[in-house]
Amino acid sequence: MRNLFNFLLKYFSVLFFLILEIISFSLIISSQSYQRAHFFSSSNxxxxxxxxxxxxxxxxxxxxxxxxxxxxxxxxxxxxxxxxxxxxxxFEMQKSDSSELRLxxxxxxxxxxxxxxxxxxxxxxxxxxxxxxxxxxxxxxxxxxxxxxxxxxxxxxxxxxxxxxxxxxTKLLISSKFKRNNYSGTLTWSGVNSRFASLNDIARHVEFSKGDTLITSGFTPSFPENIPIGFVDDFHIDPSDSYYTIKISLAVDFKTxxxxxxxxxxxxxxxxxxxxxxxx
Amino acid sequence: MLQKILQNILLFVALVLIQVLVLNNIQFLGFVNPYIYILFLLSQPVKQPRMLTLTLAFMLGITIDIFSSTLGIHAFATVFVAFIRSGVIKLFFSIDEGFNPSPSFFSLGVGVYIRYVSVIVVIHHILLFTLEAFSFANFGFVLLKALLSAIITILLILGTQSFNKK
CATH class of the missing domain: 2.40.10.340 (Rod shape-determining protein MreC, domain 1)
Structure with a gap:
């Protein structure tokens, strides 16, 4: 009887271990998409x-x-x-009645x-x-x-x-565009360096150069247009590719x-x- | 007994606070982030009932997770090492009957303790950083991050242990 009890106890701890791991893993999965509500997050x-x-x-x-x-x-x-x-x-000199001005x-x-x-x-x-x-x-x-x-x-x-x-x-994608020609693309972060992000969907025909400013596109209601995101640090394109790989140095230094x-x-x-x- | 419990609660709170307020803000070389909170799990008595160890590990992990908005990651890794911990100790050290030490330099010996800490911390960190990235893209970089952070964590843990005179 005692042996049986010991056996069950041992077996239960394995089961308990598996349950805890499944709980943790499902928490990880459910927090993968950032739009989901974070019940236990640092806004607690x-x-x-x-x-x-x-x-x-x-x-x-x-x-x-x-x-x-x-x-x-x-x-x-x-x-x-x-x-x-x-x-x-x-403007006031030009127009006496300002009621027609609308934002x-x-x-x-x-x-x-x-x-x-x-x-x-x-x-x-x-x-x-x-x-x-x-x-x-x-x-x-x-x-x-x-x-x-x-x-x-x-x-x-x-x-x-x-x-x-x-x-x-790495979960956030931001819609951005070049200040000089309005060509837009999606900015992604690879997770390596907090000073740099990358832009991978700019087509071959677009003209830009090192140092160009990247700004918010204004296409998402979260950001108005014209807020700086970063600057072109480096770029290259393979002969077979149709899109540039662009390294963007971010305008904000998150460490400070x-x-x-x-x-x-x-x-x-x-x-x-x-x-x-x-x-x- | 009561003193033991109080001591453990104090260690838990102290380690969590050190982890989230100090160590999570340290970024040596820009990406090395030591996770010393695992010391709480490492210093639980060798023959503690497994269910208790697992529960404590889950609580520890989920607390760190809540503080760093990474739900589940720390809990998963910590529960995993809590499960394999007694196996790892048995690998290096044979425990006498009726003897239930808390692992430290003095109870296990310096060599065994270093090996025990290293194995647990390395497994924990690799699991943690892989789960954090949640993909095998850039896996080399993730592994490098995990190993460098693990080295720092091991050094920190051995440092705190050398102060612990008993």
């Missing part, structure tokens, strides 16, 4: 608040670079304001500024946690940018925190990322429902 309140405490120490060391970036952006914005004021006064619908967005409280760069599937959530107006699928350029897309939101899937995650802006596009729902109704 307990996890995020631990990260926030840890980050308050680290942030001190990033202050200098982020200050420099901010002041640079500040000057740029001030210049823009001056230019815009000049244009506005010119193009795709430009109706505002920014929510947020702080990065956790960011990995060394993995294949990197994620970023931000300290803004639903109560600050953050929703799924919003684009995230920093002063340097595009960062990623919000995939999960809790009340106070949100998780972003950055460009340096500290402050970001979340793009709140007010016509998001209207645009996506309209697009979906056509597809179905």
């Amino acid at each position: 309140t307990v996890v995020a608040s631990i990260y926030q405490t840890g980050n308050s120490v680290v942030e001190f060391f990033k202050l200098k670079t982020s200050n420099e970036n901010l002041s640079e952006e500040n000057t740029q914005l001030k210049n823009e304001i001056i230019a815009l004021k000049r244009q506005l006064s010119a 193009a619908p795709e430009t109706a967005y505002r920014y929510i500024s947020a702080k990065v409280i956790n960011c990995s760069t060394s993995k294949m599937q990197n994620y970023i946690t931000l300290n803004k959530g639903m109560r600050d107006g953050v929703r799924k699928n919003m684009g995230v940018i920093s002063e340097e350029g595009a960062v990623g897309i919000v995939i999960d939101v809790s009340d106070k925190f949100s998780v972003v899937i950055p460009i340096i995650n 990322l500290a402050h970001v802006k979340i793009i709140d596009y007010s016509n998001f729902d209207e645009q996506t429902t309209l697009e979906k109704s056509v597809q179905n």
Whole structure:
């Protein structure tokens, strides 16, 4: 009897092992597609608040670079304001009645500024946690940018925190185009180096050169047009290929990322429902 | 007994915090990321009931997973090494009847302990990095990453053990 009991115990531990492995593996499979809800992710309140405490120490060391970036952006914005004021006064002189002026619908967005409280760069599937959530107006699928350029897309939101899937995650594909000729392609990240990504669907006839700027295409409602993504670092094409292999050096250095802006596009729902109704 | 449990809980929390707050931010050479939390599993008593070891391993793995938004990956790898652990110990060391040591330099001997840690950590890391990539494209690079990270993890674990005077 005792032997039987021992045998069952031994057998049960193997069964238990298999059950645990199957649970883990199905969790891995279900989190393979990034659109799926992440129930247990770093937007979880307990996890995020631990990260926030840890980050308050680290942030001190990033202050200098982020200050420099901010002041640079500040000057740029001030210049823009001056230019815009000049244009506005010119228009006001032309037209006394401004009621006919209407904003193009795709430009109706505002920014929510947020702080990065956790960011990995060394993995294949990197994620970023931000300290803004639903109560600050953050929703799924919003684009995230920093002063340097595009960062990623919000995939999960809790009340106070949100998780972003950055460009340096092998699951995210970003629609991009060349600034100089509007030719668009899909940017992918191979998982090797956090400074570089690749662009593999640019046809042979397209003209471009090293140093060309790659910007967001504006075809996805998450990002407005004209946000820098990166620069052409190197490219080559085999005689038999019809597409270039292009190495893009990313505009954002994810290792020093500290402050970001979340793009709140007010016509998001209207645009996506309209697009979906056509597809179905 | 109670002291043992408290000690284990403390070790668990300390290792998880060190892992997610410090080590996950260290990127030596840009991609080497040591996973020292496995030390918790490595230092469980040799003859601990298997079900308990497996449960602890799953809890440890899933905790790390929640913190790094990689659901299931750490849990899978950690449960796997928890399962093969007693086999690996038996490979290098014969345990006397009625004797149930927690593996360390002193209970197993330096040579055996280093071999035991190395085998477990290397298997754990290779499994972990392969699952993280979830494809065999770039497998050479994944393997290189896994092995370099494993070396750092082994050195860190042996470093903490040399402080442990008992």
